[in-house]
Amino acid sequence: MILCHAVTATVLLFHRIDRRAAALLLPYLCWAAFAAPLNWWIRVENG
Structure with a gap:
């Protein structure tokens, strides 16, 4: 979940500089x- 937040922040910051970079x-x-x-589901199912 932290990764999703970090990528979202990166997309938002890149959007200010280059819209194509953010889109990629x-x-x-x-x-x-x-x-x-x-990954959470796999971890729960495997104990």
Whole structure:
């Protein structure tokens, strides 16, 4: 979850400098947002 916040902050800061750079980080943000609950679920299921 901390990673999602860090990437979001990076996207917002990059947006001020270069919109394309911020846009290129959006797929990574989506992946991090998907991977965080997936990792949590795997950890819960495996004990």
